[in-house]
Amino acid sequence: MSTLTSLPQWQALNQIAASMKDAHMRDWFKADPKRAEKMQLEACGIFLDYSKNRVNEHALGALFDLARACKLDDARDAMFNGEQINSTEGRAVLHTALRNFSDSPVMVDGEDVMPEVRATLDKIRDFTALVHSGEHKGYTGKSVKHIVAIGIGGSFLGPKIMTEALKPHTVETVKVHFVANVDGCHIHDVLTKLDHEETLVVMSSKSFTTQETLQNTLSAKAWFLKSGGTQEDIAKHFVAVSSNVKAATEFGIAEDNIFPMWDWVGGRYSLWSAIGLPISLALGFENFKGLLEGAFDMDTHFKTAPLEQNLPVLLGLLGVWYRNFFDAQSQVLLPYYHYLRGLPAYVQQLDMESNGKQVTQGGEAVDYATGPIIWGSEGTNGQHSFHQLIHQGSGVIPADFMLPLNVPNQDDTHHAMLASNCFGQAQALMQGKTFDECYADLEGKGLDEAERTRLAAHKTMPGNKPSNTLMFDSLTPKTLGALVAMYEHKVFVQGVIWNLNSFDQWGVELGKVLGNQVLAGIQGNAEEESFDASTQQLIARFRAANAPK
Template identity: 60%
Template structure:
């Protein structure tokens, strides 16, 4: 057994878990349950009352967090300590949205001035594009942005832009390319005008295979239109730490924005990686996005654990993973603009906490990193909600909804809300055999038929969920929401004693893929690898036109 599973708090939770009553009973016994198990902060109402929790379980979860030194680990992150131990790096995405007067040091140097300089450079660039002073090589103003990246350099900007569609200024359209599949970039470029298109390339190394390949294809598209090489400087900007490679490509050094090794890709939207978002919504709105995240940072850094939203979310999720054997968690967004959020949280959580050794390199004897998935309501209610309600797997759910819509129309939003709240109620209380039988009392079925159908209609309930409500989806509330999930992810990693900020599991397939690429040639017969890989390569080679 590990130090964590041998701890008194862990053992106490294991002992207490079987005594937790059905949520129906918990609500009956305590009329004040919602008041006790809900929290308002950062523009959110967070209702965690529909969970398999009682006062003792919450007390023990907080005790576990304290025994794992969570408060000290939170302070270490905000202080810029090198908590990314395998890469000896600080973890300071929080510095990207910190107050301009803050003093946050990495290797003894205050990094805030450089962050602020980058924000100022972004602001000027956005103004130049919006005002038409930035022009393409033929003197035409920019109408379309093509953002090229992958992973965090793609998902964050894309999903934030999608979520903030009501705040687009109308100056520009934006198109996102990540997949190395040629279809992705070919389809995006159809209908675009090379003279009015600006490419934003995001790659720390300027050599990420997918991103570089797409960028080279974009440059070829521009040059094939009749532009000279010198035109590249008018149509490409880069977010990278490799200035020489970017300038060699043809990008003007003045149009290169920095990336820092103390920010991981999946935490980088707040940096110049968010430039496509700023171009779409304007820089004032982008600053509101940062302000929302900073407000959640302040809450996370200062509030007691038992009143701390990311801590409660993280510990409740851990409760199901480690003490109920739950293997996945679903994120359900009751807002069309937030339909991409589950994919963002999926990368954030699974790339961060998909680990099997602790900080010391010892194999774990407990589960980490649930499978994150989800979609938008009410679509899922006619699909996978069936599994959540009546399947054999326990799947905790997060329901997220704004109280007010950007597009009020008749009863649409009231119906949306009724479905959201009705689903959480149904998951909690379920339907008993007796209730199902009573519903069939006046039917023409025989007693035997009623018995069988009633059994099929039973829903056990006691299925956990959190509900997060906000007044309206705005740049500020989106910033707070994403920061909430960032910190929730950190909390779990801190308890599990893992490094949530490296991603070695991403690397091996990429390295092996380079070796495979060298063998993909129509005239080649490969025998360098295992039998399966050789056969797949040879099948590919023999079928190239």
């Protein structure tokens, strides 16, 4: 038994969960008309109704006791104070410093990082202004109309999804195209539509060696040179977000057009850094700053609100409750807003890359479940497909519903239908439909008793399926920043409870190393014996299919 599972607070939760297995939320709502009123929180423009969860005051109290036993407050303070909580890489974790709008210093190894953070933010502001005003010109004197943002992982997902979510705020002077996949079809399709004289490429890679990002950037460079540009002209058409200044300048990028990165910013937390340059270029600097301000507000809430009134803490503990005490293997995110449709993919990387771990901070194997599978899609599309599994499947799949109360260019009928589906789905998951109710509905349908009974069994929905409903007035940059930071801190809370290092990603790193080794094999630069028999066979078939004809 591990240190965590032997805690009396964990044992208490086991007993509480066992006693509640047969309790139904429908009955709790009947017994307490004020349940919804008691189980709501609001902070940073986000309203949370968590009353449709399989918890009562006793269970919630025990969860908060567990958080205190795991010293959540101390872990949170250590992160904000710049301590090296990424223990396997010996790094601080300070994405929060990138959106620190207080006058407080943030120290890393005895040095305040805030002057450099502010200088980088000023550089993003100034460069954005030059591009939007048309003052930044290409080598033929034309202004920039198209931006190709090249990255992978967090360097791609963050900027792309935030830009999509805030599409109503897009500036008209430029259009940003995002490329991540190393599949040459993507970069080809993007570049063939553009005029190289009016195109700016933003390459985002901390090391300037990330395989997919570097290859796509080399392809963009080859396209630029083939179209008529020269090596000297690259300085006006390529910029980089990287800590490898030497590699970037050797590529041809002007040093003034290299935006810095820091070791204490992980990829999945990097949109707040200069990695967010494409967001600023797409939406305008003030909207990018609004994202940061919203995240800062959520940081302040997370640091100062009591655990019982703390949005990320509550959501994180509910996640632990379902993952460890109800065997919930996944969680679904359901944004009922078209522009927010990419958020499940963003949180998927954030959560699964952070807490998809099997050893504790001390390197011991866990004997409890950790990171859940995160998935989802926009409403109402999912209602006509995977919602079936959530309603009538045999497992527990907690759901987060999200809805803005107002949307741009609002059509009241459309928006009312959207809201009604959002609220209706959450209600149906909670209350379900009993066999007796289904049986009664089939009265007068001309069915004999056996068929009526058989069909009623198929139509029965058990309900008691947990969900949260998150609402906000509208999806402004500030609200979106708070929403994303809320999920960041939720993931952190769960990592603390599970005693994980939520800030390394060795599984991802192994994939990069092996991918490079296999590439060498495909190109004939590695011995066959260095690969297993299956990989040798796959490489051989690929090489045969692509041999010169």
